[in-house]
Each structure stands twice: as structure tokens, then as C-alpha cells.
Amino acid sequence: EVQLQASGGGLVQPGGSLRLSCAASGFNFDDYALGWFRQAPGKEREGIALMSSFSGSTYYVDSVKGRFTISIDNAKTTIYLEMTNLKPEDTAVYYCAVDHGWAENPDPATFGSRGQGTQVTVSS
Numbered sequence: 001e002v003q004l005q006a007s008g009g010g011l012v013q014p015g016g017s018l019r020l021s022c023a024a025s026g027f028n029f030d031d032y033a034l035g036w037f038r039q040a041p042g043k044e045r046e047g048i049a050l051m052s053s054f055s056g057s058t059y060y061v062d063s064v065k066g067r068f069t070i071s072i073d074n075a076k077t078t079i080y081l082e083m084t085n086l087k088p089e090d091t092a093v094y095y096c097a098v099d100h101g102w103a104e105n106p107d108p109a110t111f112g113s114r115g116q117g118t119q120v121t122v123s124s
Contacts, residue, residue: 004115022096035108037093093117
């Protein structure tokens, strides 16, 4: 059974940084697409970062490109999202998510398995 548990959210000032962690178990990283999505109040889910641990390839939505980095640990038990130069518009609940295989145009916001969210608030 796929299990995901995200942590690391909090309140941060604009320009600050946070690292989100997602403890993962019950599946082989190399067989899954790994990702993060977020949902702000009153808005739809937005897939923001995607990774293939098999190939090492990463993909980002334009709004976070150059500021956010998705990665995994060597043991392949944790998915990270390093966030820098945070902006108020990054305020949202952030979720890690995985999906078996690699669909055409995979979107973490629609992945079949996701953890509980962690709140990120960017405010002065």
C-alpha cells in the first residue's frame, strides 16, 4: 500500500526558504512518477514539480521554475521540495503525490496517491 506523509510547511517571509519532506513507503520509486502539487484557497490544484527517479529527469511549472527543486534521498524513501525566494502567491497547502508508471503529460495534481497536505504561508 502506497503511503505518503508530507511535512515541513510553515510561515515564512517573502524571499525566504522552506524544505518540504514527504516520507514514502509501499512502492518502488523507480516504477512511479513522483511529484508535488499545491492548492490555494479558492483555486484549483496546481501540479508544480515532477520527477522520474528512474531517469533523474525533473520538470516544473513556469511559476516555480528556478526557485523550487524536487529531489529524493539516496535510500529512495523521501521526496523533497526545496523552495527558495518564496512569494506571497506561493501560499497554499502543498501535497506530495505519486502515480504508477509514466503517463503522457503526467500532472501531479491528478496522481492516484497523495499524502496529507502541509500548509505553506508566505507573508511579512
